[in-house]
Amino acid sequence: MLFAVRTPGHAFLWFVLFSLLDVAPIQAQNVAPPGATVKLGIVSFLTGPAAAPFGIPGRNGAEIMIETMNAGKVPTPFNKVGFGGSTIDAKYIDETGSTANVVTEFRNLVQRDQVDAVVGYVSSGSCLAVTPVAEELKALTVFYDCGTPRIFEEKPRAYVFRVSPHATMDNVAAARYLLAKKSDITSYSGLNQNYAWGQDSWRDFAAAMEVLAPKMAVDKVLFPKLFAGEYGAEISTLLTSKSQVLHTSFYDGDLEAFIYQEQARALDKRMTILSTTGETAIWRLRDKMPNGTIIGARGTNGPLAPDSELNRWFQKIYSDRYGIPPTYPAYQMAMSLLGLKLAYEKAKTGEAKPTTDEVAAAFKGIEFEGPSGSVKLAIGDGHQGISQTAYGTYRFNKEKNEPEIVDVVRFPAECVNPPAGLKADDWIKDGMKGAKC
Helix, strand or coil, X not given: CCCCCCCCCCHHHHHHHHHHCCCCCCCCCCCCCCCCCEEEEEEECCXXXXXXXXXXXXXXXXXXXXXXXXXXXXXXXXXXXXXXXXXXXXXEEECCCCHHHHHHHHHHHHHHCCCCEEEECCCHHHHHHHHHHHHHHCCCXXXXXXXXXXXXXXXXXXXXXXXXXXXXXXXXXXXXXXXXXXXCCCEEEEECCCCHHHHHXXXXXXXXXXXXCCCCEEEEXXXXXXXXXXXXXXXXXXXXXXXXXXXXXXXXXXXXXXXXXXXXXXXHXXXXXXXXXXXXXXXXXXXXXXXXXXXXXXXXXXXXXXXCHHHHHHHHHXXXXXXXXXXXXXXXXXHHHHHHXXXXXXXXXXXXXXXHHHHHHHHCCCEEEECCEEEEEEECCCCEEECCEEEEEEEEECCCCEEEEEEEEEECHHHHCCCCCCCHHHHHHCCCCCCCC
């Protein structure tokens, strides 16, 4: 409500009136003073079965990276303070809950908290639910872990990015590694969670095997409920199988629960376990992880990361802070934040904060070197990253009393990722034409 004050000398009353009404000075939108804060929403599993092996390492990766970015202590070319001189202020949100809850929290970050960007999400289900909302709200969003290839295959995106390569790479490389190391196998089985991530992972692995080894038989194909935690029935079924290999994209507490339960019945003595996300569990399971397990790290992360200044730096600051080496969720978070930082700084041309559209335009097709090595946003119309990947074989080194991955094979990005413009499933079924291995 406004009041007309006609008598002179009442400027003070106007001041009091506007103070009580909390009327702020009018400023131009999307313009901030020099050094203004960049607000980020960081979303990861902080509670529940996916928290300890996935969500917390991802959150820790964000915490340590944002702290060192704000201090200007990241090695070059990332040594500029914050995002282009602007301090980063992060709000951490728990991903646990239904997809409806995940979407509500995303809307709150964008509309209520007015963050400049959201970085997060472990679950493919979360990413599939958030993507259309991010586009609707024109909210810059960087997915750090979820692996389903469907995000950029269903339709073009303007505001959603994913620096981390999608799961097709994991499973094509798994098939290539398996056939290079165990060419004499005759059949294989699958145990994957019954939702987008597990279904897409098995689809790509089985299709790649069909192309690379068409005479090899598929035996058991099992899809237990996500976060089931109890796998007695599935283990009983697998013990009746004559397969020599079990493919699983299990992650989080499901992976660790399965490993403990299958060892009690010696399933790993009957068949080799091929775990596309197994690297996340090696520092927790240690000597409980079966020797001989084929291990993936969703790219060149953890023990599979390249020897570089950036990787050694990241390993040290993370291990010094948290007392355990970083696993691939921490690497993927670090790479996602570094990509966003470069895009932000590329878009910033003056003292004002760049707009969301300016950062999105700068992010498109970006290429850089980080702790995980080289990544290029080469597919999904420049919104989806590709990188090389690697697989190896697990062994617990009793002399050093620590896990290690040996017999490592590295695969170029163009060997295991579909080219631009092709859906992953179509590319694999068509014989992976153009793969540069």
